[in-house]
Amino acid sequence: MYLKFLNYFRGFAIFLIVVGHSFEVSGFFDSKIGILNPFYKKLIYAMVTGGTSLFIFISGFLFHHVFYTRGFNFKKFMENKYKNVFLPYSVIILPAIIIEFYKTISLNNFSVKFEDILRSILLYFSGTALSSTWYIPFSLLLFLASPIFIKYIELEQYKKRIIFLGLVVSIIIHRPIHDLTINVFQSLIYFSPIYCLGIYFSQNKETLIPKLNKNINWIGIIWLALAIYQAKFDKYTNSHKQMFNIKGIDIMIIQKLFLCLFLLGIFYKIQENGNVKFDKTFDILAKYSFPIFFIHNYFIEYIFPFFLKILNINLKLDIFGLFVLGAIVCMSSILVSFTSSNFIKRINR
Numbered sequence: 001m002y003l004k005f006l007n008y009f010r011g012f013a014i015f016l017i018v019v020g021h022s023f024e025v026s027g028f029f030d031s032k033i034g035i036l037n038p039f040y041k042k043l044i045y046a047m048v049t050g051g052t053s054l055f056i057f058i059s060g061f062l063f064h065h066v067f068y069t070r071g072f073n074f075k076k077f078m079e080n081k082y083k084n085v086f087l088p089y090s091v092i093i094l095p096a097i098i099i100e101f102y103k104t105i106s107l108n109n110f111s112v113k114f115e116d117i118l119r120s121i122l123l124y125f126s127g128t129a130l131s132s133t134w135y136i137p138f139s140l141l142l143f144l145a146s147p148i149f150i151k152y153i154e155l156e157q158y159k160k161r162i163i164f165l166g167l168v169v170s171i172i173i174h175r176p177i178h179d180l181t182i183n184v185f186q187s188l189i190y191f192s193p194i195y196c197l198g199i200y201f202s203q204n205k206e207t208l209i210p211k212l213n214k215n216i217n218w219i220g221i222i223w224l225a226l227a228i229y230q231a232k233f234d235k236y237t238n239s240h241k242q243m244f245n246i247k248g249i250d251i252m253i254i255q256k257l258f259l260c261l262f263l264l265g266i267f268y269k270i271q272e273n274g275n276v277k278f279d280k281t282f283d284i285l286a287k288y289s290f291p292i293f294f295i296h297n298y299f300i301e302y303i304f305p306f307f308l309k310i311l312n313i314n315l316k317l318d319i320f321g322l323f324v325l326g327a328i329v330c331m332s333s334i335l336v337s338f339t340s341s342n343f344i345k346r347i348n349r
Contacts (some may be wrong), residue, residue, distance in 0.1 A: 002067070004059065004271045005264070005267040005268040005270065005271040006062070006065075006267075007282060008149045008267040008282040008284045008286070008291055009054070009263055009264060009267045010055075010058050010159040010286040011281070011284070011285030011286035011289065012077045012263065012283035012285070013051060013054035013055055013058060013272060013289070014284065014285055014286075014289040014292050014293060014330070015285055015330060016048060016051040016054065016093075017051040017052070017054075017055070017132065017293070018292065018300075018329050018330055018333075019048050019322060019323060019325075019326035020048045020049040020050070020139070020242070021131055021132065021296065021297070021300050022051075022220075022300055022302075022322060022325050023045060023048075023322070024330060025096065025300050025304050025305060025308070025315065025316035025319055025325070026315055026317040026321065026322045026325050027042065027314065027316040028044075028316075028317050028318065028319065028321070028322040029041050029042075029044075029045050030211060034120035034234075035234040036339075039231055039232070041162065042231040042234070042236040043227055043228060043230075043231040043236070044229075044319060044322075045080075045231075045236045045237070046230040046231050046235075046237075046252075046255070047209060047224075047259075048250075049237065049238060050238050050253075050255070050256045051155075051253045051256075052132075052135065052191070053191065053194050053252075053253060053257070053259075054062055054259065054260055054262065054263070055135075055201060056191045056194045056195050056198070056199040057186075057194050057195070057197060057201075057260040058077070058198060059142075059195060059198065059200070060194065060195035060196060060197065060199045061198035061199065061201060061202040062196025062198075062202075063149060063195075063198070063202075064198075064199045065202045066204055068150065068153055072146070072150060074146060074147065077143070078120050078143060078144075079094075081139075081140075081143050081329065083140065085136065085290075086136065086140065086254050087132065088097035088291075089127075089292065089294070090124075090135045092133075092294040092295070093123075093124060093129050093130060093133055093164075093169065093194060095125070095135075095298070096129040096130050096297070096301075097120050097123050097124060097125075097129045097297070098211075098303075100119075100120070100123060100129055101116060101119075101120045103343070104119065106114050107173070107259050109265075112120045118268075119180065122180040122181075122279045123180065125137060126180050127182070128180060128182060128191075129180055130294075130297035130301065131297055131301060132293060132296075132297055132299075133297065134178060134182055134187075135293075137182070137184050138184045138187040138188065138191075138319065141184045141185065141187075141188050142188060142191075142195070145192075149195065149196070149199065152196055152199065153199055158204045159196070162193075162196060162201070163193050163196050163197055163200065166189075166192055166193030166196065167193045167253065167254070167257070168252050169189060170189070170190045170191075170192075170193055170250065171249045171251070171253060171254065172249070172250075173186060173189060173190060173243050173244075174190065174239040174240060174241045174247060174250045174302070175187065175190055175239060175240050175241075175250070176190075176241075176242075176243070176245075177240045177241065177242065177305040178238060178240060182245060185219050185240070186243045188327065189243075190223065190336060191297035192251070192258060193253075194253070194256070194260070195255065197260070198260075208283050209264065209265065209268050212261060212264060212268075213269060215269065216262065216265040216266065216269070218289055219258055219261050219262045219265065220262045220321065222258050223255060223258035223259050223262050226251060226254060226255040226258065227255055229251065230251055230252070230255065231347035234288045235252075237252075237254060238252055255337055279349060284334065285330065288333070288334045288337055288338075291309065291333060291334070291336075292330055292333040292334065292337070294335045295332075295336050295337060296330065296332075299329050299332055300329060304329075
């Protein structure tokens with residue numbers, strides 16, 4: 001069954017992720033001075049970044065709602081993911097790897113060393129050639145772990161306890177460091193409670209979502225209070241560390257958990273009211289969420305910085321400009337995806 005509110009959620013989530021990656025190029029937040037940024041900028045940063053958790057919650061929800069309910073077949077599931085996730089990833093990440101390889105050898109008078117080739121290989125398998133593509137090697141492990149999540153779905157009890165204990169572990173281990181040795185196992189452990197939460201809400205949506213709506217104001221207040229805490233005590237960024245190092249408690253995953261619940265309730269209410277002014281916008285963003293996820297990196301990391309440098313422009317956008325830039329990046333990514341797919345269809349005729 002098609003769930004319109006979840007489609008709204010997915011469209012909004014990809015927009016939030018793009019905006020979260022646009023802080024640097026927009027000039028809204030100065031990473032060089034870090035904690036010296038004004039409080040309101042740190043607050044916006046805390047509220048917007050970490051959007052990966054939203055996508056993982058949605059993925060968990062859909063894993064049960066779509067793949068489990070229609071009869072889960074692990075082989076077909078993995079074949080589908082290989083075709084629709086890993087093959088596009090291999091194509092889209094290739095230009096970034098070539099660019100990074102060129103940058104590296106240009107520093108050595110274009111002499112190629114074994115280390116340069118090894119680095120390119122690691123860029124592919126770690127997914128760190130672009131800012132958000134680390135998600136793909138991690139998602140491979142997530143998909144391979146599907147039989148474990150099937151067991152979770154079929155448990156008759158202890159589901160909430162598993163989510164709670166998983167969150168305790170997550171706030172201790174934090175997210176892995178984004179380097180060539182990115183620890184996908186650490187990512188799996190860190191994000192699994194959010195994935196299980198999505199599964200749990202899908203299984204119990206008829207009873208949980210009405211309860212969620214009754215408490216939506218309190219959920220929103222808790223989410224905002226956590227973001228304010230992060231900004232106040234300079235914990236506004238995603239926390240990355242080695243798994244077994246001690247580095248305090250990660251607040252971001254708890255904050256994003258409450259944001260998931262808040263948005264789920266809000267978009268369900270929007271669906272029930274039946275008055276969505278931006279219905280088509282949400283639908284388009286959701287439809288192109290996957291290509292946006294990949295392509296937006298090139299605009300933010302290469303294309304926009306290149307033209308800004310050529311034109312000698314130093315952006316200093318306000319919050320409105322930040323979100324407008326995010327919208328421009330989304331529209332540009334959709335245009336590239338639409339044009340490319342049409343071109344491929346014409347060739348295959």
